[in-house]
Amino acid sequence: MAPPSVEARNLTKSFGSVHALSDVSVNFRPGRLHALLGENGAGKSTLVKCLMGYYQADSGEVVVNGSPHQMRSPQISQALHMGMVYQHFTAVDRMTVAENLVLGRADLPFVIDWSSEINSLRSFMAGMPFQIDPQRRVSSLAAGEKQKLEIIKQLYLGRTFIVLDEPTSVLTPAEADQVLSEVRRLVDEGSLTVAMITHKFREVTNFAQDVTVMRAGKVVASTEVNSDSEARLTKLMFGENSTFMTLAKRSDPPIGSPNALMMTNIHALGDRGDEAVAGATLSVKPHEVLGIAGVSGNGQKQLVEVFAGQRELAEGEITVDSEVYRRTRKEMQKKGIFLLTEEPLQNVCVRSMSVADNLAFRVFDLTPFARFGLINRKMLEKLANELIAKYRVKTPSADAPIGNLSGGNVQRVVLARELSHNVQVLVLQNPCFGLDSHSAADIRSKIIDVRNSGAAVLLFSEDLDEVLELSDRIAVMSEGKIVYEVDAKNADRYEIGRHMAHSTH
Ligand SMILES: Nc1ncnc2c1ncn2[C@@H]1O[C@H](COP(=O)(O)OP(=O)(O)OP(=O)(O)O)[C@@H](O)[C@H]1O
Ligand SMILES: [Mg+2]
Numbered sequence: 001m002a003p004p005s006v007e008a009r010n011l012t013k014s015f016g017s018v019h020a021l022s023d024v025s026v027n028f029r030p031g032r033l034h035a036l037l038g039e040n041g042a043g044k045s046t047l048v049k050c051l052m053g054y055y056q057a058d059s060g061e062v063v064v065n066g067s068p069h070q071m072r073s074p075q076i077s078q079a080l081h082m083g084m085v086y087q088h089f090t091a092v093d094r095m096t097v098a099e100n101l102v103l104g105r106a107d108l109p110f111v112i113d114w115s116s117e118i119n120s121l122r123s124f125m126a127g128m129p130f131q132i133d134p135q136r137r138v139s140s141l142a143a144g145e146k147q148k149l150e151i152i153k154q155l156y157l158g159r160t161f162i163v164l165d166e167p168t169s170v171l172t173p174a175e176a177d178q179v180l181s182e183v184r185r186l187v188d189e190g191s192l193t194v195a196m197i198t199h200k201f202r203e204v205t206n207f208a209q210d211v212t213v214m215r216a217g218k219v220v221a222s223t224e225v226n227s228d229s230e231a232r233l234t235k236l237m238f239g240e241n242s243t244f245m246t247l248a249k250r251s252d253p254p255i256g257s258p259n260a261l262m263m264t265n266i267h268a269l270g271d272r273g274d275e276a277v278a279g280a281t282l283s284v285k286p287h288e289v290l291g292i293a294g295v296s297g298n299g300q301k302q303l304v305e306v307f308a309g310q311r312e313l314a315e316g317e318i319t320v321d322s323e324v325y326r327r328t329r330k331e332m333q334k335k336g337i338f339l340l341t342e343e344p345l346q347n348v349c350v351r352s353m354s355v356a357d358n359l360a361f362r363v364f365d366l367t368p369f370a371r372f373g374l375i376n377r378k379m380l381e382k383l384a385n386e387l388i389a390k391y392r393v394k395t396p397s398a399d400a401p402i403g404n405l406s407g408g409n410v411q412r413v414v415l416a417r418e419l420s421h422n423v424q425v426l427v428l429q430n431p432c433f434g435l436d437s438h439s440a441a442d443i444r445s446k447i448i449d450v451r452n453s454g455a456a457v458l459l460f461s462e463d464l465d466e467v468l469e470l471s472d473r474i475a476v477m478s479e480g481k482i483v484y485e486v487d488a489k490n491a492d493r494y495e496i497g498r499h500m501a502h503s504t505h
Pocket of ligand 2: 044045046165406407408
């Protein structure tokens with residue numbers, strides 16, 4: 001089937017006082033890979049949700065192969081073979097990969113013959129650019145694997161126009177290149193039209209053929225890629241006079257200070273009863289960033305969950321300030337331990353609660369915000385407004401539900417909450433997931449500030465560039481263990497990559 005041409009014509013969409021889209025027109029030409037660029041909150045996700053009928057535009061239309069449509073529901077776009085991989089994962093955690101794929105089909109038979117479904121799924125999977133065992137439970141997949149599953153699902157469902165909302169945020173550069181070159185191959189074969197939201201210029205220049213830049217709900221440029229330099233795209237995204245935060249100079253750590261955080265021989269089971277963390281040992285000193293590089297799915301997620309008290313510690317010991325750390329909220333408060341895990345909207349936010357309440361999670365029951373069991377709403381609101389300003393969170397107000405914020409702005413809220421205290425130990429996992437380059441620079445500079453003020457920072461990141469930029473020391477996690485460690489001064493990208501690739505996943 002030939003891929004469709006899809007055109008957004010004069011789309012407008014407001015949420016209360018927020019003009020998310022103002023008269024937006026974009027032409028996605030058939031059989032092309034079209035990138036959408038724009039800072040956090042520019043309106044990219046809103047645009048593609050309107051294309052798919054997930055949101056209804058206030059005015060304008062979507063023209064598919066020349067015929068105008070009102071996308072009143074996702075069913076309408078699906079019938080036109082249009083599909084979307086959302087910024088937030090949609091696969092059902094407690095089901096297997098196969099169940100998620102087969103049950104997503106519209107032509108589902110009344111009685112499902114699972115063994116024949118799984119056989120046909122395996123042969124479909126064999127022809128795919130990347131493989132995932134159909135029998136695995138989704139909850140056991142790391143972010144990168146879930147992302148691949150979401151793309152595979154769209155192809156399995158026979159979609160010929162696919163929207164990818166930041167498809168590579170948690171993939172390693174090698175995985176991202178692999179995924180995108182396979183997507184590009186499908187496009188070049190003439191079987192697919194793709195709209196891809198991304199924050200990475202490299203992905204635009206290497207893989208996209210057309211690019212549209214959005215700012216504050218409007219299209220500021222739409223061109224073929226070859227004529228566009230990175231510098232020009234940056235100016236279009238952020239305006240002429242935008243400046244980037246630069247990292248503060250690293251203060252020298254005091255010599256001979258004891259470890260602030262130690263993890264010794266940590267073992268933990270994964271969701272499938274497999275040994276996800278298999279004897280990991282590491283230590284971090286005050287004024288130090290230990291960056292853990294690694295391909296997703298090598299136990300990073302489970303190790304962070306152990307630390308957060310969300311997963312059982314099967315064996316081993318964690319100490320903070322040389323005292324055994326039992327992973328309770330009380331200890332976290334007392335010792336100044338803060339945490340940022342993956343997928344913050346799912347894991348550490350309450351979608352329906354306001355930005356202010358989400359910002360207050362850490363402190364609402366502590367003085368001065370609460371006395372004699374009474375919560376001081378005025379003070380919490382003041383705190384919220386200060387943090388919103390300091391972290392430049394784009395939200396209509398402190399009272400807006402956090403679930404309405406753009407992906408990058410949710411991330412800012414969580415970071416604001418976690419970084420604005422007296423931090424002694426900070427554990428981060430992919431802290432710049434989904435952030436535009438400005439916001440990422442902001443956040444990275446805040447991480448270095450926290451380090452300079454004396455915190456021990458443990459940074460898990462699948463973005464090797466980020467690890468190299470922020471770390472004082474670098475380790476590689478593979479198959480549940482720390483397999484390599486090097487001082488940042490002597491770090492060699494190639495050597496680190498070699499240890500990362502040692503994984504069998
Ligand atoms: N359901 C909603 N309710 C209220 N406001 C919304 C909703 N969805 C989006 N918005 C607002 O619309 C604006 C555009 O958001 P959108 O999610 O489209 O941005 P984005 O370009 O995808 O950003 P990011 O790069 O951070 O994902 C933001 O100000 C956001 O807060
Ligand atoms: Mg978005």
